[in-house]
Amino acid sequence: MSARDQLTAAMAELLWERGYAATSPRDVMARAGVGQGSMYHHFGGKHDLAVEAFSAVAEEMAAASSPLDGDGSPLERMKRYLAIPRAGTRGCRVGRMTQDPQVVADPELLAVVAGAFDAMLARWERAIAEAVTAGELPASTVPADLARTLSAVLQGGYVLARAKGSQEPMDAAVRGALSLLDAAHAAARTSDPPD
Amino acid sequence: MSARDQLTAAMAELLWERGYAATSPRDVMARAGVGQGSMYHHFGGKHDLAVEAFSAVAEEMAAASSPLDGDGSPLERMKRYLAIPRAGTRGCRVGRMTQDPQVVADPELLAVVAGAFDAMLARWERAIAEAVTAGELPASTVPADLARTLSAVLQGGYVLARAKGSQEPMDAAVRGALSLLDAAHAAARTSDPPD
DNA sequence: GTCTATATGTGGATAGAC
DNA sequence: GTCTATCCACATATAGAC
Numbered sequence: 001m002s003a004r005d006q007l008t009a010a011m012a013e014l015l016w017e018r019g020y021a022a023t024s025p026r027d028v029m030a031r032a033g034v035g036q037g038s039m040y041h042h043f044g045g046k047h048d049l050a051v052e053a054f055s056a057v058a059e060e061m062a063a064a065s066s067p068l069d070g071d072g073s074p075l076e077r078m079k080r081y082l083a084i085p086r087a088g089t090r091g092c093r094v095g096r097m098t099q100d101p102q103v104v105a106d107p108e109l110l111a112v113v114a115g116a117f118d119a120m121l122a123r124w125e126r127a128i129a130e131a132v133t134a135g136e137l138p139a140s141t142v143p144a145d146l147a148r149t150l151s152a153v154l155q156g157g158y159v160l161a162r163a164k165g166s167q168e169p170m171d172a173a174v175r176g177a178l179s180l181l182d183a184a185h186a187a188a189r190t191s192d193p194p195d
Numbered sequence: 196m197s198a199r200d201q202l203t204a205a206m207a208e209l210l211w212e213r214g215y216a217a218t219s220p221r222d223v224m225a226r227a228g229v230g231q232g233s234m235y236h237h238f239g240g241k242h243d244l245a246v247e248a249f250s251a252v253a254e255e256m257a258a259a260s261s262p263l264d265g266d267g268s269p270l271e272r273m274k275r276y277l278a279i280p281r282a283g284t285r286g287c288r289v290g291r292m293t294q295d296p297q298v299v300a301d302p303e304l305l306a307v308v309a310g311a312f313d314a315m316l317a318r319w320e321r322a323i324a325e326a327v328t329a330g331e332l333p334a335s336t337v338p339a340d341l342a343r344t345l346s347a348v349l350q351g352g353y354v355l356a357r358a359k360g361s362q363e364p365m366d367a368a369v370r371g372a373l374s375l376l377d378a379a380h381a382a383a384r385t386s387d388p389p390d
Numbered sequence: 391g392t393c394t395a396t397a398t399g400t401g402g403a404t405a406g407a408c
Numbered sequence: 409g410t411c412t413a414t415c416c417a418c419a420t421a422t423a424g425a426c
Contacts, residue, residue, distance in 0.1 A: 003392075018296045022216050024419055036421085037392045045421070091294060098357035099286060099294035101213045110360065117358045138378060142371065148355055148364050149371030155354040156347025162293035163312045165305065169343050176337065176344030183333060184378035190385050198410075219401055230411045231403085237409090241402070 011053035062119035074131035088161025088170030206248035257314035283356025283365030
């Protein structure tokens with residue numbers, strides 16, 4: 001593994017553990033096991049290194065929402081994706097960035113964050129629209145709205161889990177969302193039969 | 196206004212704008228318009244000042260959930276509370292703290308954050324339980340779960356809004372949640388008549 | 391390419407005058 | 409009580425040797 005790769009890997013880890021502002025070039029070099037010269041040879045500085053390291057993380061996260069595009073009924077895919085285990089107290093690697101003032105003030109970093117969310121929300125919207133077409137959700141459902149609601153449940157779940165230092169609030173938030181989706185499913189069958 | 200009050204007010208503002216780690220004693224003193232001596236006379240340091248300033252903020256936030264205890268039908272109270280305007284791009288003054296590594300690592304500060312959420316979640320749970328009793332929500336509803344789901348929608352709404360630098364995702368997330376609650380309400384009437 | 395040495399600013403706090 | 413002066417450590421980056 002090249003020094004360059006060691007640096008991006010170390011930066012990605014530290015961005016998750018400590019956030020952008022709280023991560024110093026020193027920390028990164030120490031974890032990567034390289035000297036200062038290497039870092040400033042390969043990157044313009046902390047900012048450049050963070051952009052490159054975090055872009056990879058963001059793509060990875062966006063790809064992680066692919067189960068929403070998978071096989072099976074749309075509603076089942078949505079519920080399965082919600083139920084994927086998530087370590088709440090560690091926080092979301094992407095969502096956490098939005099609370100870092102230095103990230104939000106940095107157009108380049110913020111664009112990477114926004115892009116990752118856009119990709120995920122697009123997948124949500126497609127799955128939801130398909131569920132409506134299939135009669136699994138009420139015809140009155142607004143895919144763009146529900147996509148943001150369900151994405152927010154996950155992001156908020158991380159916040160609640162970290163506030164309590166416990167996994168439980170995250171799991172509870174997901175259970176509640178699944179229950180609401182079941183209710184919406186029941187409402188769709190009652191008032192709006194698909195066939 | 197005493198120097199002490201100026202300091203706590205300035206710290207509360209800066210905690211919101213920049214977070215804990217990114218706020219230096221210098222910043223606080225400059226905004227408060229006092230010298231360094233004043234700060235170290237009244238407080239042991241940045242930490243002590245932050246605890247005192249943030250405790251006031253947390254109490255204020257917890258009190259802001261009182262509409263959940265108000266008059267009217269429980270479900271109506273829940274919907275009204277969700278629909279209260281929230282400036283998404285500014286983030287939640289309490290929730291934002293959970294993404295700050297220095298806050299989570301500080302038991303005293305984290306306890307203040309956790310306490311604020313506990314108070315809010317307790318109000319949610321009460322209102323939800325009342326809605327179930329009144330037959331406005333399905334009997335199968337788990338108040339503790341749904342409370343965390345709806346609280347997460349709001350917290351996640353802030354995250355999405357900041358990621359996009361726009362109010363819209365927050366409003367969309369709330370609309371989607373209201374729509375799900377309507378579906379749950381419809382399901383309760385269909386399968387579980389209150390009288 | 392990678393290293394060590396060095397420079398400049400700031401974070402957080404203490405000392406002690408007024 | 410409030411101020412200014414000062415201190416040490418660290419963040420971030422540059423210079424230049426190997």
